[in-house]
Amino acid sequence: MKKLVYIVIIGCGRLGSILASDLSQQDHEVVVIDKDKSSFFSLRQGFSGFSVTGDVAEMNVLAAAKLNKAQVAIAVTGKDNLNIMVSQLAINVFKVPIVLTRILDPAREKIYQDLGLKTINTSKISAIAFLQTLQQQLTVSANGRSPVHQ
Amino acid sequence: MKKLVYIVIIGCGRLGSILASDLSQQDHEVVVIDKDKSSFFSLRQGFSGFSVTGDVAEMNVLAAAKLNKAQVAIAVTGKDNLNIMVSQLAINVFKVPIVLTRILDPAREKIYQDLGLKTINTSKISAIAFLQTLQQQLTVSANGRSPVHQ
Numbered sequence: 001m002k003k004l005v006y007i008v009i010i011g012c013g014r015l016g017s018i019l020a021s022d023l024s025q026q027d028h029e030v031v032v033i034d035k036d037k038s039s040f041f042s043l044r045q046g047f048s049g050f051s052v053t054g055d056v057a058e059m060n061v062l063a064a065a066k067l068n069k070a071q072v073a074i075a076v077t078g079k080d081n082l083n084i085m086v087s088q089l090a091i092n093v094f095k096v097p098i099v100l101t102r103i104l105d106p107a108r109e110k111i112y113q114d115l116g117l118k119t120i121n122t123s124k125i126s127a128i129a130f131l132q133t134l135q136q137q138l139t140v141s142a143n144g145r146s147p148v149h150q
Numbered sequence: 151m152k153k154l155v156y157i158v159i160i161g162c163g164r165l166g167s168i169l170a171s172d173l174s175q176q177d178h179e180v181v182v183i184d185k186d187k188s189s190f191f192s193l194r195q196g197f198s199g200f201s202v203t204g205d206v207a208e209m210n211v212l213a214a215a216k217l218n219k220a221q222v223a224i225a226v227t228g229k230d231n232l233n234i235m236v237s238q239l240a241i242n243v244f245k246v247p248i249v250l251t252r253i254l255d256p257a258r259e260k261i262y263q264d265l266g267l268k269t270i271n272t273s274k275i276s277a278i279a280f281l282q283t284l285q286q287q288l289t290v291s292a293n294g295r296s297p298v299h300q
Contacts, residue, residue, distance in 0.1 A: 005288065014254050014255060014256075014273040015273050015276050015277055015280075018256065018273055018274065018277040019277055019280055019281070022277065022281060023281075023284075071291075072284065072287075072288075074280060074284070076280070097291060098284070098287045098288070098291060100280060100283055100284060100287070102276075102280075104164050105164060106164075106168065118283070118287070120276070120279050120280055120283060122272070122276040122279070123164040123165050123168055124168065125275055125276055125279050126165050126252075126270070126272035126275055126276065127165055127168040127169055127172065129270050129272070129275050130165075130169055130224060130226070130250060130252075130270055131169070131172060131173075133250055133268070133270060134173075134222065134224070134248070134250060137222075137248045137250070137268070138155065138222075138248070141221075141247060141248060
């Protein structure tokens with residue numbers, strides 16, 4: 001079966017491994033890069049892509065992942081600076097049409113958006129999920145019903 | 151002004167500090183605990199709560215944060231095992247009515263939900279946000295319009 005889109009995922013931590021597994025199962029051609037070989041163990045069984053071990057800040061590692069052929073690059077390491085640097089290389093050097101960048105520090109998000117990056121702030125998204133769940137629980141509690149764990 | 155709800159936040163990393171700042175600004179009484187004193191620098195200026203420095207796995211640290219008086223406990227350290235342990239103490243020892251627990255490893259979520267914990271899987275929530283954004287970008291691209299950064 002022809003693969004849909006060629007996607008390079010930079011960083012195979014918890015978030016990267018979920019994305020790699022899900023996108024691979026959606027029949028995209030996925031390559032995932034991480035400096036730590038053991039991080040690939042967290043890829044689920046359905047993962048049919050490739051993994052490249054190496055420092056994602058090095059051009060030859062990005063080249064080994066054929067970033068120049070990618071339609072999509074997703075930078076999801078745990079380090080904001082690294083995600084930014086790799087995303088800028090993906091856009092400007094490897095000419096990847098769609099680049100998504102994880103941001104952890106809310107204070108930096110605006111700056112990076114101003115640089116033209118499509119950022120996703122995972123800390124903020126997580127905080128919103130907590131605040132919504134808390135609001136639901138407080139409403140349940142105020143209505144005299146017991147919270148979930150009681 | 152009377153504070154609304156007494157909330158203890160365990161872990162003042164990026165997620166914990168956003169929650170502490172936001173909930174404090176919503177006029178809740180917030181106490182945030184972290185072993186690393188410098189982590190409190192990330193609290194925003196509007197934060198009017200208290201911070202407790204100490205190992206959140208120690209009972210006397212949780213007691214110093216008056217967890218026994220809390221209506222809400224939110225465990226958001228970067229370690230799943232620590233979040234689980236503290237949440238179970240909050241429920242069973244300190245009798246906190248509402249306890250929310252951050253989970254990072256999707257493989258463990260089901261087990262912890264079976265233990266009666268109200269878990270929020272921030273890795274999964276972040277992955278969903280990426281997948282949705284990617285789908286939007288691919289649709290834009292397929293429609294012949296340029297992706298965001300071009």
